[in-house]
Every structure is written in structure tokens, then in C-alpha cells.
Amino acid sequence: MGRTPLDSWLAGRMDRDTVPTVSELHGWLLERLKELVDHARHGSPFYRRHLADARGTDITSLEDFARLPIIASEQLRSNPDGLLSVSRDEIERVVTLSSSGTTGEPKRIFHTADDLEATTDFFSWGMANMVEPGGTALVLLPGARPGGVGQLLNAALSRHGSRAVAVGELTDAGAAVDHCLAENATCVVGSPAHVNLLAHAWEARGLPKGAIRSVLLCWDVIPDAVRKSVAERLGCRVFRHWGMIETGLGGAVECSPGSGMHLRETDVYVEIVDPRTGALLPDGEFGDMVVTTPLKMGMPIIRYRTGDVGRILAGECACGSPLRRLDPLVRRRQDSVPLPSGPLALRELNEILYGVPGLADFAARLDEDTLYLTVCGRVARETVLDALKRLPVVAQGLADGSLGVEIENRHAAAPAVPGLEKRRIVIGS
The missing domain is CATH 3.40.50.12780 (ANL, N-terminal domain)
Incomplete structure (x- = not known):
């Protein structure tokens, strides 16, 4: 060789x-x-x-x-x-x-x-x-x-x-x-x-x-x-x-x-x-x-x-x-945020959402009991929500009412997170 x-x-x-x-x-x-x-x-x-x-x-x-x-x-x-x-x-x-x-x-x-x-x-x-x-x-x-x-x-x-x-x-x-x-x-x-x-x-x-x-x-x-x-x-x-x-x-x-x-x-x-x-x-x-x-x-x-x-x-x-x-x-090491139904890890969110056809980028924020997602790309809100439900901690939170999800699609060519800041799930408003 x-x-x-x-x-x-x-x-x-x-x-x-x-x-x-x-x-x-x-x-x-x-x-x-x-x-x-x-x-x-x-x-x-x-x-x-x-x-x-x-x-x-x-x-x-x-x-x-x-x-x-x-x-x-x-x-x-x-x-x-x-x-x-x-x-x-x-x-x-x-x-x-x-x-x-x-x-x-x-x-x-x-x-x-x-x-x-x-x-x-x-x-x-x-x-x-x-x-x-x-x-x-x-x-x-x-x-x-x-x-x-x-x-x-x-x-x-x-x-x-x-x-x-x-x-x-x-x-x-x-x-x-x-x-x-x-x-x-x-x-x-x-x-x-x-x-x-x-x-x-x-x-x-x-x-x-x-x-x-x-x-x-x-x-x-x-x-x-x-x-x-x-x-x-x-x-x-x-x-x-x-x-x-x-x-x-x-x-x-x-x-x-x-x-x-x-x-x-x-x-x-x-x-x-x-x-x-x-x-x-x-x-x-x-x-x-x-x-x-x-x-x-x-x-x-x-x-x-x-x-x-x-x-x-x-x-x-x-x-x-x-x-x-x-x-x-x-x-x-610190890539998770606490939900009432358990921890939500960024690595799991990454694999689920970046695997959605048409979704080019996303940003996530947890404020109290609501997960806010900003997505970029040619993808419907319902498709993103269906993907999220494949995460047990999100599915359980939605089922028992302890978690709400809000999804906004920018349909933009700009990143969901500006600059080169390391990606994370933001906590708070």
C-alpha cells in the first residue's frame, strides 16, 4: 500500500x-x-x-x-x-x-x-x-x-x-x-x-x-x-x-x-x-x-x-x-435541555430534522413549556411536526400536554442561526 x-x-x-x-x-x-x-x-x-x-x-x-x-x-x-x-x-x-x-x-x-x-x-x-x-x-x-x-x-x-x-x-x-x-x-x-x-x-x-x-x-x-x-x-x-x-x-x-x-x-x-x-x-x-x-x-x-x-x-x-x-x-457534553417528559438532546434533534426532505436549516428555542422551531427550506409545518414526533420525549410531551410546539418557516436562504455561533437549543425568550 x-x-x-x-x-x-x-x-x-x-x-x-x-x-x-x-x-x-x-x-x-x-x-x-x-x-x-x-x-x-x-x-x-x-x-x-x-x-x-x-x-x-x-x-x-x-x-x-x-x-x-x-x-x-x-x-x-x-x-x-x-x-x-x-x-x-x-x-x-x-x-x-x-x-x-x-x-x-x-x-x-x-x-x-x-x-x-x-x-x-x-x-x-x-x-x-x-x-x-x-x-x-x-x-x-x-x-x-x-x-x-x-x-x-x-x-x-x-x-x-x-x-x-x-x-x-x-x-x-x-x-x-x-x-x-x-x-x-x-x-x-x-x-x-x-x-x-x-x-x-x-x-x-x-x-x-x-x-x-x-x-x-x-x-x-x-x-x-x-x-x-x-x-x-x-x-x-x-x-x-x-x-x-x-x-x-x-x-x-x-x-x-x-x-x-x-x-x-x-x-x-x-x-x-x-x-x-x-x-x-x-x-x-x-x-x-x-x-x-x-x-x-x-x-x-x-x-x-x-x-x-x-x-x-x-x-x-x-x-x-x-x-x-x-x-x-x-x-x-452539555447538549440537552430538560422537558417534563425527559431531556431533549441537540444531537437527536439534529438527526431527525436535518433528515427531513427539503429542510435546509433550523434553530430551536425552549421557553417554559413550548419548543419554538425556526426552519428554512421547502418543507411544510406538518412534515416537521411528524418528524419531531419520532422523538419519544417530544411525542410524550405532546400527548400528555406538557409540551407545546410552534414552528415558523422563513423560506429563506439565510441560516436560521446567524454567524458561526455553535448550534444549541436556546433556553428562554
């Missing part, structure tokens, strides 16, 4: 001529994690206290590393400067990150020039299956800021003779289709909701399937119903990506066989832990995702609980890569 693009990236990142075995990769990771702990303790006031009893020489296995204390988002939010382990002069970009549904100070994430280069390099190899040399990717993400995702993607694709055109977040699906046609784009990159809107608009115009050859879904949780919808309407390959601004964006991406997202393990080391005990869970089991950045020296992230739930897929990918695979169906 030939070397895959991601394997070429891995060998280069580890400064090797050959692709490592799984045991060689784990040995290399262990050494980098030990060095990271000592570096962070030496350079960061926070880690000097947080890892007071830890020494790199005491860590003899990945299981030893898993016994180090975990960082919560509150610690990252309250004192980001305390995590800096280099001089401020070495910081190339600062990202201020406000998460939907949270209050208080936003997170501030520091990236060095080396961090940005590492992400660009990963993007260049990770996109190799999606954009052919000379091709164009239309990016429905911000592209104006230096070091932003749009510019990083353009720099990445240019290394293989292709390009990215970042047009910003989708505000009108028809305009996004116009951009695709004007740029002769063969690939689209964007959030699941925005790409799904584009796919519906493409189909509504009667444009040919296969003109867009690939799509990369990223930025937010990726419902399987959206993956299927986009693939069917555009007639293209759909790839999925998981990443976090905290770790420097690119975290995991699907390879050509599409059997899971290969982790960017040299830069984003993922552990799956029991949400109650913090103990490591075996491959195949869902748990809390904890991440570490082995080569991020400016603002090291060491055992950060992401708030996401995921699992590592057992076994080897058909492509033969030693990189572990993350299940694409990552979800947020």
Missing part, C-alpha cells in the same frame, strides 16, 4: 524518512510529552503550581501521563497569560474566544509563528485528498485576519498548486452558489449548517451533481444526516474535520476511505476518559475528550477537558495509517 498524504505529513513532522509504526509513534509522543511538562513548569507560573509534583523523568508511560491533573475551561478563561511559557515577543497571534451559552471572561489563546506554520502544514496534507492541483476550494469561514483559518487554508493549498477563496460566513445560500460558480470551485469548506444550505440551493437551481467534487465539514458538530444530505444533493465526497482554536485548529480529518478522522497526533494528543473518575477508557468507548498539545511551546495545553464527548475507533483504518481515528460523531 502506498504512503497516504497524512502519513507523509506524519513522517515529516517526526523528522523521519519512513512512516512510523504505532509503537514508534507512541514512543515519540511519550518523549515529547515529558519534554512539554518540563518546559511548561519552567516557563509558566500556572503550570509551576498546577504540575508542582510532576517531572518529565517520572513519566515512563502514557498511562503515567494520564495521571496528571486535568485543566478545566474556567482555568483557561481566568488566567490565560499564566499559561504562557515563552516571552510575549514570541507570540504571533492572539485569538479571543467566546463560547455560546457562557458568561464571564472569554478565553484568550496565544499562538506562536511555529504554531501557525504547523497548522498550515497539516492543512496542506490533510486537504490533499479533497483539492487537486490547480483546483479551488471555496471557504465559508473568515478569511481577512492574518493567521485566520481562511489565510491558513490558502497558504496550505498553495503548497500543492491549488488555492482557497475565503468568502466569509454564509449569509445567503444563493450568493454562496454564485461564488462557487464564479470561482469554478470544486471543493467547499464550511460549517455543516452552512454547507447544507448551499447544497439545497445548488439542487434547487438544477445544477449538475459532481461539479463540486468534495466537501469538508468543520467548525461545529457534524450530524450524520447533514453528511448524507450534502453528499446526495451535490453528488460529492464528504470529509469531516474536528478541531479546536485552543489547540491551534486542525485536530483530526478523514482520509480517503472515510472510516474515521485521523488525529493530528504529533500536535493534538487526545485521551478519552471516564466523565466521573477521569480514568482512561479503552478504544471504542465514548467518554470525555481531554487534549494536550505536545509541540505547542508558546501556550502549552496539558490535559484540557474540552467539553466534547467522543471515542477512538478500534482497529486499523483501511488506509493503513498508524494515526488513531476519532469517531466523526463528536458531540458536546
